[in-house]
Amino acid sequence: PPSPLLALCTFLVSEKHAGDQSLWKPYLEILPKAYTCPVCLEPEVVNLFPKPLKAKAEEQRAHVQGFFSSSRDFFSSLQPLFSEAVESIFSYSALLWAWCTVNTRAVYVKHRQEQCFSREPNTCALAPYLDLLNHSPHVQVKAAFNEETRCYEIRTASGCRKHEEVFICYGPHDNQRLLLEYGFVSIQNPHACVYVSEDILVKYLPLTDKQMNKKISILKDHDFIENLTFGWDGPSWRLRTALKLLCLEAEEFTCWKKILLGEIISDTNEKRSLVIAQKICQYFIEETNAMLRKVSHMKDEEVALINQLALVETLWTEELRILQASAEILNSLQTAFR
């Protein structure tokens, strides 16, 4: 049997195909004709993404392609319902549109398992009208299906002035996640951050450190090698902790547990880790400026891609602002040690 997601996508494609005959025509007409999720962007634009996002965007593309290939037999089984060939109705572009519609608009509703579906979680529902609400990271809402009223209810804890747009919050997502899942970037997003990968983490540490491999495996064992970030308020606690551990002198090495518990080992360790954080931050600022120059150049050359490139440009511009804020914070933290 089809998965609940495949059933929903099939419903969208076949109702869209029905055109004027569809009961859902008014809803289908207000849906976007195209999407800006990474799976819909040109590969040369995805190539300009920050590395972690690029990897996730490629995973997303492979996932949707796999979803299409594995659904073909099911689409063929629907042939008796259509006069035209199902291959032309349930094409890759039609399924991609439906997948993006569900991914960017569906709400979470727990349904019971249905015999007619496979055992994948049945938690997506499309809610016309509700799905017109845009995201703001600055509002607080409570949203859920109320079993008593049989209504999906959204209650806001933030005020909204008369005639102003009402926003909801899709979650405390950073900009890379918003772009991956919803195809947009939020300006001055308090949850936005710049990710530091393992190779950059060790880039400015001495190659001569004999304990480096051991330190890296400690970080890995204690789940401190991922989600290391710079944010609006400087390097995250996780990033600072990982750097303090990597900066331990040979004679301090036995103190690594204390570092993971948030203790200060020595002024030298604090100072060294801040210097490395500043170097990493400067490296990112240079890389980000280089990417912004590249995107700007491509905007002149590839006029047809201007909207896609503008999206990437906004992402890098926000990352640059975060890094500049982090660099200032690191400067003031370092002066405390001078």
Ligand SMILES: C[S@@+](CC[C@H](N)C(=O)[O-])C[C@H]1O[C@@H](n2cnc3c(N)ncnc32)[C@H](O)[C@@H]1O
């Ligand atoms: C649930 S729909 C919201 C309604 C949407 N504007 C529409 O009717 O197409 C989610 C989509 O709206 C857009 N969106 C939501 N919040 C946004 C924001 N703050 N800035 C830009 N686009 C936003 C994104 O394209 C996202 O995938």
